[in-house]
Amino acid sequence: MWGKSVEEKIYDVLVVGGGINGVGIARDAAGRGLSVCLCEKDDLAQHTSSASSKLIHGGLRYLEYYEFGLVRKALQEREVLLDLAPHIIWPLRFVMPHDPEGRPKWLIRTGLFLYDHLASRKILKGTETIRFDRHASGKPLKTGYTHGFAYSDGWVQDARLVVLNAMDAEERGAVVYTQTACVAAKREQDLWHCTLQGGSGVRTVKARTVVNAAGAWVESVLKNVVGQRSVHALRLVKGSHIVVKKLFDHADAYIFQNPDKRIIFAIPYEKDFTLIGTTDVEYSADPGKVSIDKDEIAYLCQMSNRYFAQQISPHDVVATFSGVRPLLDDASGDAASVTRDYSLEFDESQGLLSVFGGKITTYRKLAEQAVDLLAPHLGNQHPSWSASKPLPGGDLNGPIEAFMQKLAQEYAWLPRDLLQRYARTYGSRTAVLLKGKSCVADLGEAILPQLYEVEVRYLMQFEWAKSAEDILWRRTKLKLHLPLGAEETLKQWLSRQTSRTAALV
Template identity: 65%
Template sequence: MDVYDLMVIGGGINGAGIARDAAGRGLSVALCEKDDLASHTSSASTKLIHGGLRYLEYYEFGLVRKALQEREVLLKAAPHIIWPLRFVMPHARDQRPEWMIRAGLFLYDHLAKREVLPGSETVSFARHPSGAPLKDAFKRGFVYSDGWVQDARLVVLNAMDAAEHGAKIHTRTACVAARRDDGHWLCTLEREDGSRFEVRARALVNAAGPWVQSLIEDKLAMPASKSIRLVKGSHIVVKKLFDHPFAYIFQNPDQRIIFAIPYEKDFTLIGTTDVEYHGDPAQVAIDAQEIAYLCEMSNRYFHSQIGPQDVLSTYSGVRPLLDDAADNAASVTRDYALETDLAGAPLLSVFGGKITTFRKLAEEAVDKLAPLLGNRKASWTADAPLPGGDMPGADFGRFLQGLRQRHPWLPAPLAERWARAYGTRVGKLIAKASCLAELGAEILPGLYEAELEYLAEHEWATRSDDILWRRSKLRLHLPADAAEVVDQWLARRLAARQEVLSA
């Protein structure tokens, strides 16, 4: 039976981040995730690395400052999957007064040190490119900076870094039971084929996201010290509504905000909703009322009007927010709490959190656990690039230029997509190829066998959705039968490997 210092349950951003930090400090780590990495909440975000401008209204200055500090750290750590984005906030006279917005943006600019991003400004839509798509009633607005992230890839990169520091990553493996036993946690893990195995760990981390409370109560048979509040956030994808690189943040009459963001070159991403959720987090889906709401809010601002018939794709996630007894879902805190139970082998449970602060959360979690395990190594992730992010000066543009010079035979769109997805790790994917033919068969337009092999070998991809949705967004660009084609390729690969093993 394998014995580890730390067993992490949950392969979302918090679990992967904790596994990475702990493994990098020399702890032996195992992580189990019942589905694919980032299958649930961590791939269903609005994909922003941001301080949370609207949280200032709820006086969450500490949370906003922490998130703004992390925004700078992450922009440098993974410049291939995280990059700056300028946001435009049109001003409506019937809502917050200009002075209040300016004051909020001043705070947002100065709560934490900025090295990468420019500050905010006031703009006239008659002279700014973001004005053209907006209705004529909107004359002025504000522009400020935040960051964009390929959220599911952020999880995968943390898991990769954990594995490269020695962690064992078990995907599609559920923890079905765990109990304290002779100074350890004895964990029963079940693979998707139904087979089970046990591991022992000196400490246990419950990073199960929406299932954090139920894991404590049902799998560990213990009372939960805190409760979570499940809030559904849904997004829609439509054909692009504007041709410039700015995103929009819209203030709405119900005091909520939504974003309209340039997405995958050809689309606009609109979201999110905030709806109390009481069902199974694994079955979350957008409903007709949410679609209508997002279309209505978009139509309030843009000349181009949309309806449910224009929605090309949707996704929904359940945010496991720390229950602070707020009156409405939108105002529930996005901060987190780390609860430790030391009545025997240590248990640490993660309640709440947001993607921007995952690294800090992970650092604090390992700071709590490592000394209990006799490890006093210093935290290390604040200055460490994620896999593929080790670009000189965090300069993605220069890296892409160099990639195209080294491999001029790569079509420009493919070179850019691979550079964005894999960063400096693209060399492993290309390997010794010197022409397109040496990348293997083109399974689908722009999708070569070399990339599929890389994703299966290095990124735990076993399903078409792993590849076409979480590790890329190719599902939006490829034919309707793309998932079937990829699943068939993966099945052939698995069969060939099994044949070799049985030979």
């Protein structure tokens, strides 16, 4: 619902876009004492930010394109983010089998040496050379692969990272509206008058500055909402992933180099699955209607089959997801080589900041630099702060394993699988979720296996969840573990709650 004074209040910053860059900027700005309003036309992380490869990584392959600055920036951010949200971000070891038809060993060793030394490491292990007859990662591979390399990066629950940034922004004073589009913005007398349209109707929000963090829609917002031309050309590139039943039992991921010079990841996913991706396909259609095509599925299966002894086909795919990456058009010849760096364009005379490009690993740094541009314009002198304050649920005060043991003692009545999922999803906020609960019956109705009423209501109250897809796919990944028809069951439950609420009004 709209706040009573939404039309009267003048915000310092209106952020358009609830992907990772938008919520990161909202969090940083709110933490510096600026008044912030964020609007997102759909759900938080509904598009690109929930369709990544789920990696916090430096981008090993970008070294091949001499993107040393981008890689260094991303490598520095890995351990910052590991500290901010250890419940949803954790170290992941990657194994790269050496393919004689691919990049030579000397080139790989050089790249890995740079990867180890472009930024300092405290948590992540360094690189090493491995023999597959002596390493667990060798068992699932075809017999022709004998040697490889191992290095470390990070894994992230990407959509949850977006939600946690939005939560932190709200707790620091920001106002967050989802399912609310900014349909018009006009500059008058040093203020932006922005028309927001959502389920609660149409309202005008006044703001001193506007941040266009609309991702794949950044050019559309400039042209159709603000009425200005874009200073950059965007190149939309579709990245798709497939999910199959797990192809290996160990905890490491794989990075495969393929004959077309592309890189494919095979990552342990949700305990029972393997995530394989991504593709790089030029895209020109509606970013909101992106989906994988048959050629992409066949390509990912083929690349997996090149390395793994267990062969897969499109029939083995249990889930897919696709996203459109809004990349800066640097005139690269192919989609895979387009830069993943970002550009911030601030028109100080208009109080308009537009975000072009970026990747999930560098979102916090992007946000920090964006607010560094905005703050002086708004008379704000507060320094950057976001690198040292945990995201909601991230204040574990020690390793995640010790935190889980503490939870197991405090909530001994909670089934082990459920406790582990809560810990990895909500971290220390599990205490909020389970406040006043002392037995399984206190969790409320068992709507679906592993999904109780208490969790659904928590997600609706604190995390802007409104639909079954919000809950089963972006806030959690329960959809992968539930039988067909589960989403419809939750839809019906939510509909009944809405009807009951309406009857009480």
